[in-house]
Amino acid sequence: MTNESDFIESLLNSRQRDKAFKKLIDLYQQQLYWHIRKLVITHENADDVLQNTFLRVYKNLSNFKQNSSLKTWMFRIAYNESMRFLEQDKKKSHYSLNDLGSSYMDNLVADEFFEGDEVQLKLHRILSKLPEKQRQVFQMKYYDNLKFREISGILGIKEGTLKTNYYKAVDQIEKKILNVELLTKTKV
Amino acid sequence: MNSKVKHLQSNEQNSFDEQLNELHSEDLGIGIPKDYFAKSKEDILAKVSGQKKETKVLSFYRKRVVWFAAAGIALLLTFNLFNRKESPNFDNFPAIVSDTLDQIKVLDLANGDFLSDEDDIMVASLFVDDAEIDEYLDKYVLEDMMGD
Numbered sequence: 001m002t003n004e005s006d007f008i009e010s011l012l013n014s015r016q017r018d019k020a021f022k023k024l025i026d027l028y029q030q031q032l033y034w035h036i037r038k039l040v041i042t043h044e045n046a047d048d049v050l051q052n053t054f055l056r057v058y059k060n061l062s063n064f065k066q067n068s069s070l071k072t073w074m075f076r077i078a079y080n081e082s083m084r085f086l087e088q089d090k091k092k093s094h095y096s097l098n099d100l101g102s103s104y105m106d107n108l109v110a111d112e113f114f115e116g117d118e119v120q121l122k123l124h125r126i127l128s129k130l131p132e133k134q135r136q137v138f139q140m141k142y143y144d145n146l147k148f149r150e151i152s153g154i155l156g157i158k159e160g161t162l163k164t165n166y167y168k169a170v171d172q173i174e175k176k177i178l179n180v181e182l183l184t185k186t187k188v
Numbered sequence: 189m190n191s192k193v194k195h196l197q198s199n200e201q202n203s204f205d206e207q208l209n210e211l212h213s214e215d216l217g218i219g220i221p222k223d224y225f226a227k228s229k230e231d232i233l234a235k236v237s238g239q240k241k242e243t244k245v246l247s248f249y250r251k252r253v254v255w256f257a258a259a260g261i262a263l264l265l266t267f268n269l270f271n272r273k274e275s276p277n278f279d280n281f282p283a284i285v286s287d288t289l290d291q292i293k294v295l296d297l298a299n300g301d302f303l304s305d306e307d308d309i310m311v312a313s314l315f316v317d318d319a320e321i322d323e324y325l326d327k328y329v330l331e332d333m334m335g336d
Contacts, residue, residue, distance in 0.1 A: 113220060115219045
């Protein structure tokens with residue numbers, strides 16, 4: 001924590017800020033990118049949101065109260081930026097709130113950097129049908145490798161509720177994967 | 189922090205990032221353009237640099253605006269102070285006020301010549317004893333009434 005405090009100090013110091021900010025990008029750029037990518041789905045959108053996230057981080061460094069870790073704070077900004085983007089996108093597009101699953105799949109398939117095969121596509125289909133919060137918690141825990149404490153700081157949800165969401169999601173995914181496998185075997 | 193620890197941390201970071209990339213690519217089939225993260229870092233730094241310049245320009249203009257506003261207020265206050273020292277000028281009064289003043293001038297109302305006899309009596313009565321007024325009324329007003 002002392003190291004992080006020193007690092008934050010150098011980010012706030014006008015003489016050391018540029019160097020420290022480059023280091024900050026090196027540390028969190030990839031983690032934040034993948035976190036954002038799973039929320040906004042396409043690479044192009046993830047790239048925009050990632051840049052906005054770092055810009056917002058830079059602008060708000062002086063307001064960082066250190067109530068959470070720097071990592072949790074940055075993930076929270078990235079999450080909020082992604083939600084803001086999705087909200088604007090929803091207004092522009094014809095999708096209603098009930099169509100989130102189909103917008104997820106449409107965006108995924110339309111993304112030129114989606115290289116998934118049939119199995120990966122099936123996993124995405126299962127994920128897209130989960131309730132939004134369950135899917136987000138599952139992705140943050142399983143793919144972003146975040147701790148429940150960190151997810152709680154990002155989403156503002158109690159750890160107990162997060163654990164319930166996560167295990168429900170895991171249960172749903174396992175059941176649906178089993179169903180898919182059974183169906184595949186029956187067809188063969 | 190010595191360089192060996194830094195090197196280890198950097199290796200740890202690289203290895204963690206590589207694992208993340210593999211997990212997303214193999215499990216979810218989502219990829220990224222070649223050298224994306226290096227290019228993205230440059231884009232972010234360029235945006236931040238642009239933001240810094242914008243902030244500097246904005247703060248320069250803000251300072252100028254504040255100075256102009258302060259100078260304007262100071263000028264207004266100075267004018268007000270000088271105007272207070274001058275005697276009131278009839279020409280500066282609104283039309284309705286100057287019309288009334290003109291009427292007073294024409295009728296010479298300011299000198300009190302506008303008062304009629306009756307008005308004279310009413311005003312004078314304020315400074316005269318009741319007995320004297322009664323005597324005056326008996327002597328002149330009642331005589332006039334009888335005359336009519």
